[in-house]
Amino acid sequence: MDEKDREEKIKAAQEGAAKRAAAPKPAQEAAPAPDVETIPVVRRLRQSFPEAVREVTVPGKIPDELTVLISAEKIVEVCRFLKEDPELSFDYLADLTGVHYPDREECLEVVYHLYSMKRRERLRLKVRVREEEAVESVSSVWRTANWHEREAYDLVGVRFRNHPDLRRILLPEEWEGHPLRKEYPVEGKGEGLRYVAHVLRDPERAFREFEEHQASKKSQEVPQEEGE
Amino acid sequence: MLETRELILNMGPQHPSTHGVLRLVLKLEGETIVGTDVVIGYLHRGSEKIAENLPYFEFVPYTDRLDYTAALSSNLGYVMAVEKISSIRPPERAEYVRVILTEFQRIAAHLVWLATHALDLGAMSVFLYCFREREAILDLFEMVTGARLTINFFRIGGVPADLPPQFFARSWEFVETFPDRIKEYEALLTRNKIWLKRTRNVAVISAEDAIDLGLTGPSLRGSGVSFDVRRAEPYSIYERLQFDIPIGEKGDVFDRYMVRMEEMRQSLRIIRQCLEQIPEGDLLSRVPRKLKPAPGEVYVRIEAPKGELGFYIVSDGSEKPYRLKIRGPSFVNLQSLPAMVQGGLVADVVAAIGSIDVVLGEVDR
Numbered sequence: 001m002d003e004k005d006r007e008e009k010i011k012a013a014q015e016g017a018a019k020r021a022a023a024p025k026p027a028q029e030a031a032p033a034p035d036v037e038t039i040p041v042v043r044r045l046r047q048s049f050p051e052a053v054r055e056v057t058v059p060g061k062i063p064d065e066l067t068v069l070i071s072a073e074k075i076v077e078v079c080r081f082l083k084e085d086p087e088l089s090f091d092y093l094a095d096l097t098g099v100h101y102p103d104r105e106e107c108l109e110v111v112y113h114l115y116s117m118k119r120r121e122r123l124r125l126k127v128r129v130r131e132e133e134a135v136e137s138v139s140s141v142w143r144t145a146n147w148h149e150r151e152a153y154d155l156v157g158v159r160f161r162n163h164p165d166l167r168r169i170l171l172p173e174e175w176e177g178h179p180l181r182k183e184y185p186v187e188g189k190g191e192g193l194r195y196v197a198h199v200l201r202d203p204e205r206a207f208r209e210f211e212e213h214q215a216s217k218k219s220q221e222v223p224q225e226e227g228e
Numbered sequence: 229m230l231e232t233r234e235l236i237l238n239m240g241p242q243h244p245s246t247h248g249v250l251r252l253v254l255k256l257e258g259e260t261i262v263g264t265d266v267v268i269g270y271l272h273r274g275s276e277k278i279a280e281n282l283p284y285f286e287f288v289p290y291t292d293r294l295d296y297t298a299a300l301s302s303n304l305g306y307v308m309a310v311e312k313i314s315s316i317r318p319p320e321r322a323e324y325v326r327v328i329l330t331e332f333q334r335i336a337a338h339l340v341w342l343a344t345h346a347l348d349l350g351a352m353s354v355f356l357y358c359f360r361e362r363e364a365i366l367d368l369f370e371m372v373t374g375a376r377l378t379i380n381f382f383r384i385g386g387v388p389a390d391l392p393p394q395f396f397a398r399s400w401e402f403v404e405t406f407p408d409r410i411k412e413y414e415a416l417l418t419r420n421k422i423w424l425k426r427t428r429n430v431a432v433i434s435a436e437d438a439i440d441l442g443l444t445g446p447s448l449r450g451s452g453v454s455f456d457v458r459r460a461e462p463y464s465i466y467e468r469l470q471f472d473i474p475i476g477e478k479g480d481v482f483d484r485y486m487v488r489m490e491e492m493r494q495s496l497r498i499i500r501q502c503l504e505q506i507p508e509g510d511l512l513s514r515v516p517r518k519l520k521p522a523p524g525e526v527y528v529r530i531e532a533p534k535g536e537l538g539f540y541i542v543s544d545g546s547e548k549p550y551r552l553k554i555r556g557p558s559f560v561n562l563q564s565l566p567a568m569v570q571g572g573l574v575a576d577v578v579a580a581i582g583s584i585d586v587v588l589g590e591v592d593r
Contacts, residue, residue: 013245034515060543061522062312067525090480092439093539095527095555104422111540112528113555120460144442147563155276170269170592179277186274186281 036066041088041123045078053080064122069192072127072135079141082114082123090114090123093138096148098156102182106130108158112138137163155180159180232257237574240272245348246591252560252577259573263383264566271592279552284310284519285384287552292378294556295590298337300330301532302370302590303382308463309528309539310384314521319510321388321396323465328399328502329372329381331495335406336365337533338488340414345485345582349426354416361409364402371395384519386512399503403496410492417485427482431568431580434479440566444557445535446487447584451479457531471498481583488585520547534558534585556590 036042036056045053045068052074057067070078082090095113102109106128114123129135137160139145150169152158157178168175177184199206240251249270255263275294279287291306292299304326311318318326343358372391373381381387417423433443438451448455456473458466474490476483482493521543529538535557544550561584568580 059528060522061312062315062524062526065524065526093442094529094536095540095553096554097540099542100553104346110555113538113540114238117455122461122527124525142442144560145565147559151559168269170272179274180280184277186277197390 013070041064041082041121042066042068044085044088045082048081049074049078049214059176065124066122067126069126069128072133074136075125075127076136078125078143079112079114079138083141088115088116089118090121092117093142093144093148096138096145096152098152098158098180100156100181104128107131108156110152112137121163134159134161136161137166139163153180157181165205234262239577241267246581247344247586250581250586250588250591251395251567254574254577256574261569261572261574261577264306264577266562266565268562268588268591271588272593275593276552276554278337279549281548283547284314284521287549287555288380288384289380292380293589294338294534294554295337295534295537295558295587296377296573297340297501297587298333298533299377299379300333300381301337301530303380304464305381305530305532305537305539307384308530309526309541310519310521311544312528313524313526314384314519315409316385316513316515318386318513319346320465320507321390321509322501322511322513324506325387325391325511326382327466327469328391328499328506329369331498332368332399333366334533335492335497336362338492339365340583341488341585342485342535345579345585346417346423348578348582349423350419351417352425354413357409357412357416361398361406362376368395368398368402374394376500378457383512383515386510390511396503399499403503406496407493410489414489418489424482426479427485427583429478430481430576431572431583432478433479433564433568437567438479438564440487440569441586442558442560443471443535443564444529445533446491447484447535447561447564447587449474450484450487450583452477457529457536461529463528463530465502466508469498469501484579484583502593520545521570529555534587534590535561554590554593556593558586558588558590561591562586562591 034060036228040055052066052071054071054125054218055069058065059067060143079128082088092115093112094115096218097111099111101109108129108131110127112125114125126208127135135158137145139149147169148169150165153160153166154170155178170210177189235256237254237256238251239254240246241249246252251267251270253265253267254261275290278290288303288306291302294302295510339358339362343355346354370376370377372389372395373379433451435451435453439450439452444455452475454473454475459473471494474487474494476487523543523545525540525542527538527540529536535555536555538555540553541556542551543548565580565584
């Protein structure tokens with residue numbers, strides 16, 4: 001009797017589940033994707049650089065986030081065109097940054113946020129390169145790219161060709177690795193922690209070492225001292 | 229035989245006029261500057277890396293520590309970026325609360341700027357006056373949020389608490405009295421001979437150079453470019469508010485000073501309209517307890533007191549951002565410093581740093 005009841009219950013539950021699965025899902029209220037190809041900027045880019053435009057997307061279908069993927073070797077030409085063409089005049093580079101995608105073959109991505117002060121329109125460009133490849137610097141197009149590219153080099157490890165001054169900018173020059181790489185641990189590689197542990201274990205010794213270090217620094221007479 | 233040679237002068241990182249830990253290596257010929265190297269990073273805390281390892285909700289307090297003289301503006305930029313990527317709309321009343329508080333924050337940030345800028349150029353009393361009024365604004369913040377400096381008040385989806393009833397009376401009082409206070413500052417500075425000598429035709433930057441170097445905010449508008457994110461890409465409720473965008477002509481230190489002074493008045497105008505129009509209603513939209521935005525990318529920017537503050541978020545569908553880039557206006561604005569001071573005198577560097585109003589917390593992130 002009990003067993004029969006249970007079997008029936010299971011059967012009913014299974015049927016219910018099957019019914020629910022078969023029922024049509026509520027339609028996603030996705031707005032019809034605007035045809036990106038009709039946007040003037042995209043048309044102009046396709047016309048002038050048919051081989052450089054790799055992909056035009058709106059990631060996540062979020063408004064005003066038009067993104068054009070450009071082949072890396074053409075980036076400076078495309079940027080110069082976008083800036084100097086009187087109908088486009090993207091005269092202001094709002095932001096430039098790098099993103100690391102370790103799973104992709106072209107694992108480094110450089111993202112450019114352009115804006116036209118005259119036409120009040122924005123555009124996002126992207127290039128993708130492999131680990132060992134360098135990206136041509138756009139600092140000859142917009143001078144503001146100089147520091148942005150230094151930062152992308154410093155934190156993400158994107159190398160820029162023909163950059164006037166490619167040094168680290170936020171981290172000390174002798175830093176190893178690039179912290180915004182995905183494999184870089186968030187707590188650092190332990191230099192700082194090891195030092196703190198050392199101080200806690202034997203504060204007197206740590207203090208003595210610090211004094212000796214300062215003394216040796218003084219004796220070397222470095223004209224420009226480095227930040228700590 | 230006398231001979232001249234280039235002198236390298238190190239300024240900072242511990243120098244009273246560098247507003248924090250900014251180091252400049254100046255190359256001098258006599259007193260004239262022939263080269264400037266800006267050394268930054270002393271305050272780098274890896275905010276972007278921290279963001280990648282925290283759920284979206286938990287990063288808000290870290291944004292307080294970017295531009296710590298305008299914590300609410302950084303809060304606003306971040307929560308707006310997350311709201312855009314996860315299609316959350318804050319309720320109407322929350323939008324008004326946000327705008328009222330961030331415009332108060334703009335005034336407070338400009339007061340810190342004016343105080344320290346004037347102090348750097350030798351006007352001590354302006355410093356005291358500015359901090360007196362800033363105190364009144366911080367009291368207002370304390371009344372609403374319980375905090376004064378690192379406020380951490382905006383939430384993804386709205387604000388956590390309503391404005392208390394006495395806030396309105398106190399705000400009106402401030403809005404009514406502050407224009408006279410601005411007159412006081414102007415009486416001390418605007419036609420002061422020493423002030424004019426230190427600021428007129430000093431650290432000039434043309435409009436083309438300013439755009440090319442990515443300058444934004446009052447520093448850009450001082451050069452005569454009428455670009456304000458609140459007007460160019462209106463966010464929140466700015467579309468329905470009346471305000472002017474003051475611009476300068478020459479792009480010298482004095483023009484940037486005048487622009488900021490006028491901006492404080494315009495902020496008051498905005499606050500007045502918001503206090504009149506603020507509707508009743510909810511403060512916080514429904515937000516899932518685990519926020520997992522669909523994969524996508526957004527770049528959201530707001531007009532912070534220093535300029536364009538942008539947040540670029542890449543989501544991979546998890547509850548932490550895959551990448552968060554903070555486009556701090558101070559970082560980009562600081563890059564134009566060498567161009568501004570080239571050929572000037574050492575004393576002008578102090579005026580130039582003050583006039584572009586950098587906060588190192590935001591430069592180094």
